[in-house]
Amino acid sequence: MCERLKLSTWKVQLGVLQAMNAYFQGLMLFDEEHSDPGALTEILLETCSSITHSLENKSYTSVRTEALSVIELLLRKLEESKQWESLTAGSRELLIGSLTTMVLDSRPELQEKASLLKKTLENLD
Template identity: 60%
Template sequence: MCGKLKLSTWKVQLAVLQAMKAYFQGLLLLEKGNEDMNALSQILTEACTALTYSLENKSYSSVRTEALSVVDLIVKRTGESEQWDCMPVRSREQLQRSLSTLQSDSRPELRDKAQELWVELECECSHSG
């Protein structure tokens, strides 16, 4: 899925983002008590890198909106399962950079959500590590 996000039309990107959302909703590695930290870390690294392209998509707000909802889901589930250590610092920083670009988006709901997630990632970065 991650590979398809970069070089596809916006409709394909949207479909991939929706599939990613479903994937992360059901991902058992994001349950509390997960023992396979390496696998989760690899998945999050790949996903975060791919999501930055969609978050920074200047042309389609639908792609940015969907990417933001995937990031929101990842942040929520990672927090709920207390697995921040599985998200490499570099991935968090990548997401934060992309969220920063969204904070100047023309759509206020995207700006606000990006700001909220940026702050959440910032808090988690300073607590773990």
């Protein structure tokens, strides 16, 4: 999914982001009995580096909106499962950088959501 996210048309990107949302909703690594911090860290490394492309997509609001909802879901799942250590400092920095760009978005609702997610990530330190 991560490879397709970078090189595709906006419709494919949107579909991939929606698939990512479904994937992370059902990902059992967030459940205590299936916890595997190493595997989760690897998945998050790959996801965070590819999703920044979508967060910074200036042309399509739908792609940015869906990318934000994937990030929001990931942060909620990490919070619920208390697995923040699976999100590396490098991944956090990548996301904070892209969210900083989005805080200047032309759509106020995206600015607000990006700002909230950015604050969440910054407060992890």
